[in-house]
Amino acid sequence: GDSVTQMEGPVTLSEEAFLTINCTYTATGYPSLFWYVQYPGEGLQLLLKATKADDKGSNKGFEATYRKETTSFHLEKGSVQVSDSAVYFCAQPSGTYKYIFGTGTRLKVLA
Amino acid sequence: DGGITQSPKYLFRKEGQNVTLSCEQNLNHDAMYWYRQDPGQGLRLIYYSQIVNDFQKGDIAEGYSVSREKKESFPLTVTSAQKNPTAFYLCASSVQGLMNTEAFFGQGTRLTVV
Numbered sequence: 001g002d003s004v005t006q007m008e009g010p011v012t013l014s015e016e017a018f019l020t021i022n023c024t025y026t027a028t029g030y031p032s033l034f035w036y037v038q039y040p041g042e043g044l045q046l047l048l049k050a051t052k053a054d055d056k057g058s059n060k061g062f063e064a065t066y067r068k069e070t071t072s073f074h075l076e077k078g079s080v081q082v083s084d085s086a087v088y089f090c091a092q093p094s095g096t097y098k099y100i101f102g103t104g105t106r107l108k109v110l111a
Numbered sequence: 112d113g114g115i116t117q118s119p120k121y122l123f124r125k126e127g128q129n130v131t132l133s134c135e136q137n138l139n140h141d142a143m144y145w146y147r148q149d150p151g152q153g154l155r156l157i158y159y160s161q162i163v164n165d166f167q168k169g170d171i172a173e174g175y176s177v178s179r180e181k182k183e184s185f186p187l188t189v190t191s192a193q194k195n196p197t198a199f200y201l202c203a204s205s206v207q208g209l210m211n212t213e214a215f216f217g218q219g220t221r222l223t224v225v
Contacts (some may be wrong), residue, residue, distance in 0.1 A: 032211050043115075043201050043216035044154075051211050089153065096208035097142060097161060098169070101153040 006102030023090035117217035134202035143185040148199040
């Protein structure tokens with residue numbers, strides 16, 4: 001069946017370090033792919049998305065490229081800030097009204 | 112501002128009691144969802160509703176019930192049949208389905224059984 005696999009956390013980085021959070025998926029066809037972010041004590045909010053292969057989603061300095069060859073959608077940021085500390089979820093639709101979420105990767109950025 | 116409002120933010124329940132979590136949206140979205148979040152398990156779908164007066168079970172519906180009498184409202188009742196109800200509950204909505212569009216989430220309700 002469809003699935004989403006994220007790298008285990010927590011990830012701890014110093015401010016201005018480079019960030020990569022890996023996400024791979026299995027799916028029938030080529031679903032849209034999403035990254036959501038959850039700040040402490042809050043709900044999820046969309047960070048970026050890509051709707052077809054080779055698309056690059058970007059927002060707030062974060063980027064992710066939909067790579068069908070490697071079935072991946074890795075999240076990257078060139079220079080993280082303390083304010084980026086949060087939990088990041090990769091997700092894909094499975095059917096019209098269901099998401100499959102990864103387990104989430106907690107990021108902690110130290111000043 | 113448009114958005115999703117969940118209340119209360121924190122909720123305590125005694126074992127054997129039913130409790131209802133509120134979710135209201137003013138985004139004019141047709142679809143609404145309830146998710147449960149436990150540490151290390153990501154989000155799991157409890158129920159969803161495509162349109163008013165219709166709802167479907169998700170992956171972990173046992174011990175929960177919902178209603179969708181108004182487009183704006185999708186309350187979740189956690190019944191005494193739910194074996195392990197302590198969790199963080201998230202309500203979400205979307206314009207229609209999720210194939211190419213995002214879901215909008217509320218701030219969540221943390222339920223603790225005491």
